[in-house]
Amino acid sequence: MDKMYTLQELSKSTFIPFSEEMVQFNTLDVSSIIKDPNELFLNFYKQFAFVSIPKSYFDWIEKLLTEYNIKCQDKFVTLLCSFQFVYLPHMDKQLDIPLVKDFNEEHNEWELFFNVLEEYLIKDNFDYKNISFQFESKKKHSINNYWVNKDIYEAIAVGFGITKDNFFERKKEILNDTLKLNLNKSDKYILSILVQTLSSLWSIEGKIQNIHLRFIGFFLNLAGVKVSNDNQPIEIFDSLEDNLKHVEVKNVRHYYNGRTKYFHK
Known part of the structure; x- marks a missing residue:
């Protein structure tokens, strides 16, 4: 297994290569930071030995984790790439x-x-x-x-x-065991899984604070996963404060709560 996953940029509803300097990392096991990772992520760890992200994005991850007093930056690089890998085929409807x-x-x-x-x-x-x-x-x-x-x-x-x-x-x-996912809403279902996966860092008895939802929203932005319902491109602001402030907490909480409407009855 020597394949590398390279993070891509979301531009006009399409993922394209970044044009800036990239940095490479080994793919790491994230089970120590995420409780019970969804099986959807297992294929990522099996397929890719390395991940590559923009240098600026690694800097953002460092700033974000420092702000929230979280360590293991390299593992969050793996997590970031795995989020995009899991979400991408559902957003583009590239499913078989x-x-x-x-x-x-x-x-x-x-x-x-x-x-x-x-x-x-x-x-x-x-x-x-x-x-x-x-x-x-x-x-x-x-x-x-x-x-x-x-x-x-x-x-x-x-x-x-x-x-x-x-x-x-x-x-x-x-x-x-055969509840079937509504294909037209599969991207929303995957988004819900991503939000709930990150929320395991703080969620206690199904409750989570807005400050933590802001972390999740910005992290998803870095992964190229839109949480907002508008058609505007994802914008990365100049300061961490602005990036956290512009997260639409209401939408993140919606996906945190999850909805069975993603499935056919």
């Missing part, structure tokens, strides 16, 4: 569309599966004519034998640990 379609249909397919299995386990109404398998080559094979079909249903139930007694409990568990 066929995969997203499968993801969005997953919940509905599981609902259909449980409707069928309920007939077999709960209603004792096993009257299905056959089980069919269709392949990408468009070949279709049907299994028509009653006993073979019955054994297949039984094997499926056993494989998922589903019985007549725990059917509805297991159904709820599996369906809860």
Whole structure:
């Protein structure tokens, strides 16, 4: 693993290379500063051995952490790059569309599966004519034998640990794991994860102060992640005081609180 992630600049809704001096760092484990990092960040640490950011941005990180009496500047460089890496494909909607379609249909397919299995386990109404398998080559094979079909249903139930007694409990568990993200709001969902990830530095029992939300907002600005709802470009001001003052705390708190509306029901 010797790849390097280079931080990019957000310009007119597009990420472009910085034109200023860049500095390079080793990618570091951030688990010591962030509680329970979301699994979305794991791919970043697996893919990149080095990160590169503008020298001026490293200076901003030093000033920001000094202001908040936080150490481990190098780890926050890794965190900054990982934030952009996680957010970028959702902002640009560069997601694998066929995969997203499968993801969005997953919940509905599981609902259909449980409707069928309920007939077999709960209603004792096993009257299905056959089980069919269709392949990408468009070949279709049907299994028509009653006993073979019955054994297949039984094997499926056993494989998922589903019985007549725990059917509805297991159904709820599996369906809860398939809540599907609304693709049109995926960038907002990722933004919420980023805000909540940083908030673990201070959040106590679901509460966080505005001064800490200002830290989060400016850090996200450095990552090229917009928290504001306007169409204005991200502006980095000349002083740390101005950068913190211009953070829209209300919007950051909105993403800190999180909303299930990011998901389809």
